[in-house]
Structure formats: C-alpha cells, structure tokens
Amino acid sequence: xxxxxxxxxxxxxxxxxxxxxxxxxxxxxxxxxxxxxxxxxxxxxxxxxxxxxxxxxxxxxxxxxxxxxxxxxxxxxxxxxxxxxxxxxxxxxxxxxxxxxxxxxxxxxxxxxxxxxxxxxxxxxxxxxxxxxxxxxxxxxxxxxxxxxxxxxxxxxxxxxxxxxxxxxxxxxxxxxxxxxxxxxxxxxxxxxxxxxxxxxxxxxxxxxxxxxxxxxxxxxxxxxxxxxxxxxxxxxxxxxxxxxxxxxxxxxxxxxxxxxxxxxxxxxxxxxxxxxxxxxxxxxxxxxxxxxxxxxxxxxxxxxxxxxxxxxxxxxxxxxxxxxxxxxxxxxxxxxxxxxxxxxxxxxxxxxxxxxxxxxxxxxxxxxxxxxxxxxxxxxxxxxxxxxxxxxxxxxxxxxxxxxxxxxxxxxxx
Numbered sequence: 001x002x003x004x005x006x007x008x009x010x011x012x013x014x015x016x017x018x019x020x021x022x023x024x025x026x027x028x029x030x031x032x033x034x035x036x037x038x039x040x041x042x043x044x045x046x047x048x049x050x051x052x053x054x055x056x057x058x059x060x061x062x063x064x065x066x067x068x069x070x071x072x073x074x075x076x077x078x079x080x081x082x083x084x085x086x087x088x089x090x091x092x093x094x095x096x097x098x099x100x101x102x103x104x105x106x107x108x109x110x111x112x113x114x115x116x117x118x119x120x121x122x123x124x125x126x127x128x129x130x131x132x133x134x135x136x137x138x139x140x141x142x143x144x145x146x147x148x149x150x151x152x153x154x155x156x157x158x159x160x161x162x163x164x165x166x167x168x169x170x171x172x173x174x175x176x177x178x179x180x181x182x183x184x185x186x187x188x189x190x191x192x193x194x195x196x197x198x199x200x201x202x203x204x205x206x207x208x209x210x211x212x213x214x215x216x217x218x219x220x221x222x223x224x225x226x227x228x229x230x231x232x233x234x235x236x237x238x239x240x241x242x243x244x245x246x247x248x249x250x251x252x253x254x255x256x257x258x259x260x261x262x263x264x265x266x267x268x269x270x271x272x273x274x275x276x277x278x279x280x281x282x283x284x285x286x287x288x289x290x291x292x293x294x295x296x297x298x299x300x301x302x303x304x305x306x307x308x309x310x311x312x313x314x315x316x317x318x319x320x321x322x323x324x325x326x327x328x329x330x331x332x333x334x335x336x337x338x339x340x341x342x343x344x345x346x347x348x349x350x351x352x353x354x355x356x357x358x359x360x361x362x363x364x365x366x367x368x369x370x371x372x373x374x375x376x377x378x379x380x381x382x383x384x385x386x387x388x389x390x391x392x393x394x395x396x397x398x399x400x401x402x403x404x405x406x407x408x409x410x411x412x413x414x415x
Contacts, residue, residue: 044167049160050107056157057104059149063097069144070096070137078136084127086229088255103164114171119277121172123220125184126274127228129176134169138162182275185222186211190269191244196336199251200298201262205271206244213237215309216281216302216381218409220274221247223260230274231257232409234302234383237309245273248301248337278409280381285310289321289350292380294373294392296328296366299384300337302409303327306381307344307351324352324376328369328388331358366391377401382408 060066071089075082085092099120106113145161146153188205195201213219213235220230238244251262265271280302282288288310295303303325310323325345329335335355345353356369364370366388373380374395382389389408396406 044110044163046107046110046164046167049163050104052156052160053104053107053164056152059152059157060145060161063100064093066144066148067093067096069147070140073143074136074140077140078133081133081136084129084133084228086226088229091229099168103168107164107167110167113167117168117171118175120168121175122179123274123277124172125176125179126220126222126230126272128184131173134173138165138169141165179275183209185275186273188245188271188273190265190267190271193266195262197333199262200333200336201249201251201265202246202337203249203261203265204238204241204244204246205273206242207273211243211245211273213276214281214283215285215305215307216383217276217278217305218280218302219276221257221261222272222274223257223265224270225260225264226257229257232277234299234305235273235276236301236305239308246301248298250298279407280383280409281306281309285312288323288381290379291323292373292376292378293323293325294328294369294380294382294384295326296369296384296388297330297336299382299388300327300335300341302383303381304337304340304344311348322350322352324354326354326356326369326373328356328366328384329358330365364391370395374399379405380407382406386410 071093102116103113106116141161142158145158149157186207186209188207188211191204191206193201193203215237216234218232218234220232222228222230233247233249235245235247238246247261249258249261251258253259261271285306288306293303293306307323307325327335327341334357335341338355341353341355345351354372356372358365358368369388370391373392377396377399378401380396380401382392389410393403393406393408397403
C-alpha cells in the first residue's frame, strides 16, 4: 500500500472518530464543529452581520495586522499546527485576507459562500486539517479581534465575526465529509522535463493511482523542495500516455513553487497533486461549441486540455459549431508551444486559431490581445495570468458583454 493511501486512511479514521465524538456529545442534535460559544441562529441572518461588520470594519483593519495577531495566537496556543503551513507565510496571509473580504462582501448571498467554501474544504483535505484545528483557528481569530480592536472591542463584534467564519467553515467541513471517498492528494512521478526557455518548463508526470479530471480544470502542485506550499496549474492529459499529465509552468520569481518546478525538478522526482477544481471546464465538452477561447502564455495549457476533451468526445466535429481560439504571448518569447498550437488546429475544420503577440509601444503587454478579442466579444472562456484575465474581462465589460457569459478561474469578485 502506498504512503499516500496510508496517510489518507489514517486521516479518514481520525476524521470519523471526531465525527462520532461530536454525535456522542450532542445526542439528538445536529453535528457541530465546535462547542458553541455563540448562540446558533436558524436561519442565519447574514445581511444583519454584514451591516454590523462593515459599520465597524475600521476597528479591525488593516487585515494584515489582524491576520498577524491571528497566526501568532494560533501558533502560540498550538505550536504543532505551524508544520501545516509553508515556511513563508506571505501567500497564506494574502489568501486569508482575500477570504475575509469575500465573506464580508457575500454574507447576503449564502449560496455563493457555500459553493466557494465547499471547494476550499475539498481542496484543504490535502493539508490534513481536522475539525479540532478549525476550532483552534476560531479561538485565534477571537484573540486577534480583541487585540486589534483594543478598547473598542465588544462581544457583539466578536460574535458577528465568528458567525461569519462559521458560515464558511461549516461548508468546508461538509464538503470534506462528502469527499472522503477519494484521496486528499495523489503522488505522481516526473517522467519528462523540458525547458522551453530560461523561465519556462513543460513537463510530464505519471500519477501513481488513477487521476480523473476534466480538460480546463486546474490542480494544485506541491514540490518536495517546498513542503506545504501549493500552487495551481492546468494539467493536459497526454494522449496514449497511460494516464500521464503535462504541465506548463512559467517561473514567476525565486524561491517559490514555480521556481522549484522549473529549475529544481527532473525525471524521477515525485510531486503531489491536489484534487481538480475550477470554473473554466464545462461539464459537457459540447458546450465549448460556438465559444470564444482566449489564452495568454501558459493559459494555453487550459485550452489545449479543453480542446483535447472536445476532440475525444467528438462533440464539435459532429455538431459543426465553430470554435475560435486566441493565443496571446509576450513578443520577446513568442508562442512557446507553436508546434502544439499548429498540431491542434491541423485537420480540425471547426477550429480557428489566432496567434497574438504583445502590445504596442507604451501599451500594456496585453494590449493587442485585448483589442483583438474585443472586436469579436462573445460567450467566452479565458485563461492565463491574473493581469491578462482582468484586462480582457474589463474590456469586454466596457463593450457590454455580460459577466455571466465569461468564464475564468480568478477568485469570485476579483474581476
């Protein structure tokens, strides 16, 4: 039995034991994450807490300071939990600040919170989190609120924040329970690694167990050189590759996951892969028919994966609906996978590929791509760096394209 399977079974056993304990402590009542310090309200009136939190937001801002107090309290109370987090906490702090802002902005839309935090809960299983650790996080948040608000702290303020936190955490725990039938992550061995430039690698991995995903979904990767540090990339299934996956990774700086994957990875290394996620991939490949696909740089991997799924399903070659694909690239590097782009278009009468490089003098790097796709605004899928996705979607918004007609993988509310 593999190490991944052993750890998964151990996690599942601990989780089930904790769930049984909750039932025993609360006979006849609903399962709860914690011993309730805040009275439960059914149904939860999120808009009232939203107004109260917003009215007193200046007491706990800036979030960066609040989060510093939170993690200091968490690790002081529970030193063992430090090992669950990466050595550098910068990304984690930014991620938590974004999560707090998202919760505050969406307390009047509980269904959206449930959907977003359910995805987080399923994904966070790879960290080995248990219900008791969510309880510890809640206690640390209360400490941080008291410190940050100082003399202006009130029990009402703390209760509103805790209720808000629990709306997200409850969704995470339920989703984690529902996903117990699958491992929290998969081991995969690197079988090939090619540099396509000083800062770009295209490599293949073979998962040790079956790994299912839809073309266009993204997954988190962890390098053995950076334990507990995960970053998201689009996998491309390799035709006839015995389950192999291909990844396109652009190095974005030194010391991070992309640096480890581009410069520090080679055949034989074992990476870890999280469960597939994302808003880009349609459940039915045929839905891509008639759409506009837009990719910048390594966002091409998402479109390559999508189109291979479409080709496999034969949905478009039978239905006859055309697909237009715009592939953008920096003029200094050009299209790093030009052969792959050409191969995909060849003999596919339903596909039109338009390469677009760079921007004009003094323009943003995505200027040419923005102008090209704005002229043919339509139902669309967009993939690539956050800056490119924001530039394209903002231009479409100005052109009158409805937000609901554009799918991408940036966090909700970030565009």
